[in-house]
Amino acid sequence: MENVQYARTAEQIAACWLPIQALRPHLDAATFVQVIQEMMETGYQLIYIADAGKPVAIAGFREEHKLVSGKTIYIDDLSTLASHRGRGLGGRLLDFIHTLARQQGKDGVYLDSGHQRHDAHRLYLNKGYTITAHHFTNKNL
Structure with missing residues (x-):
């Protein structure tokens, strides 16, 4: 690894x-690279770990500054291939x-996770995360 x-x-994004x-x-897949590049224009960063030169695990994140949480990093995406x-x-x-986050003096790291992702939740809890809120969405606009 x-x-x-x-x-x-x-090329790295496409991989x-x-x-x-x-x-x-x-x-x-046809618009994926363009969407990531647009997100990068507003601070999104994409990191990965490769095996034999091919990315097998990724994380996408961004820096935020909010009244509720201070200066933080928000993780948008975290995924590993099933294999x-x-x-x-x-x-x-x-x-x-x-x-x-520590090097940049951030106040914390935040993420949201689908309620059905039990294995991911176990990882987050083992890494010191706590469940602090419910996330509400309204797409009926």
Whole structure:
């Protein structure tokens, strides 16, 4: 396994498609790179761990500053290919983000997780996260 790397070029972003698709199956492969690049214009960063040169685990995150939480890092996406789960890759990506947050003097790291993702919840709880809120969505606009 390789060390954590940033995906910055179109080619690096495109190589992260499979682990992202595992988490976000609704995305369109044809527009994926463009969407990530647009998100990067507003601060989104994408990191990955590769096996044999191919990304197998990814994390997407951004810096935020809010009244409720202060200066934080918010993790939008965290995913490992099913074939590579149970090897600590998600934990390595979280550790990388936690170190970055400490180095930058952040007040914390936040994320949301689907209620059905029990294995992910176990990881988050083992990494010191607590369940502090309910997330509400209204798409009937």
